[in-house]
Amino acid sequence: NAGVMQNPRHLVRRRGQEARLRCSPMKGHSHVYWYRQLPEEGLKFMVYLQKENIIDESGMPKERFSAEFPKEGPSILRIQQVVRGDSAAYFCASSPPRSGSPLHFGNGTRLTVT
Amino acid sequence: AQKITQTQPGMFVQEKEAVTLDCTYDTSDPSYGLFWYKQPSSGEMIFLIYQGSYDQQNATEGRYSLNFQKARKSANLVISASQLGDSAMYFCAMREDNSGGGADGLTFGKGTHLIIQP
Secondary structure, eight states, rough: OOOOEEOOOOOOEEOOEEEEEEEEEETTTEEEEEEOOTTOOOEEEEEEEEOOOOOOOTOOOOOEEEEOOOOOSSSEEEEEEEOGOOEEEEEEEEEETTTTTTOOEEEEEEEEEE | OOEOOOOOOOEETTTHHHHHHEOOEOOOOEEEEEEEEOOOOOOOOOEEEETTTTTOOOETTTEEEEEETTTTTEEEEEEESSSSGOOOOEEEEEEEETTTTTTTEEEEEEOOOEEOOO
C-alpha cells in the first residue's frame, strides 16, 4: 500500500517561471492538504481539497498560487511567476473521509527559486 | 495567540534516557485532536501518536506516549529509552473539529530539534 507520493522531490526554478508540484494521495484517501514549510519553521496550512472541490484555501496566498484535485489524476499545486520567497518545502498530506484520522504526509517537494 | 506552543527549540539527551518534549495548546473548541510528528533530516513527516480530547487514557504507541493534561492544555510527548535514530525534529499539531479554516487540517507548532548523544 503506497504512501502519499509527491513529485518531484526537488525542483529548481528561475524567478518568473512556473512551478508545478504533484501529489497522489494514499489509496482510499479522498482528502488532500497542502502545507508549506520554511527553514526552521513548522508546517503552515495552505489548502484543503476533496475531489474536484476546494474546501478551504484560507492559507493560500491570494495571487500566483492555485491548487486543484481533479476527478482523475494527482492533486496539483501550481505557483506562477515564482519569486525567491517561494523557496520552501511543500508537503502534501492525505486522509480518509472519516473525521479524526491522522494526516499521512508525502516526502515533500523542495522548491528552490534562483 | 499561538495555537500550539513548543517551548524547547532544541534538546540534547543521552542515549537510553527518557525524553519529554513539551507542547501546550490553545483552543476553545471542546472537540479536538492532538498529534505528534517526527521529521528526520531526510525531510519526511512521520506520524507518531494521536490523542483525542475525549480520550480518557493517555495514548501510547511503542516507546512513545502522550502525557495529556487537559486542564493545563498540555500534550507532552514522552520517548522512553531513547535511541540514536530518534534524533530529528518533532512537531506537535492540533486539529479543531468545529472551527473554520483548514477543516480537518492541522495547526503545527514550531518544533523541537532533538539530538540523541551516544
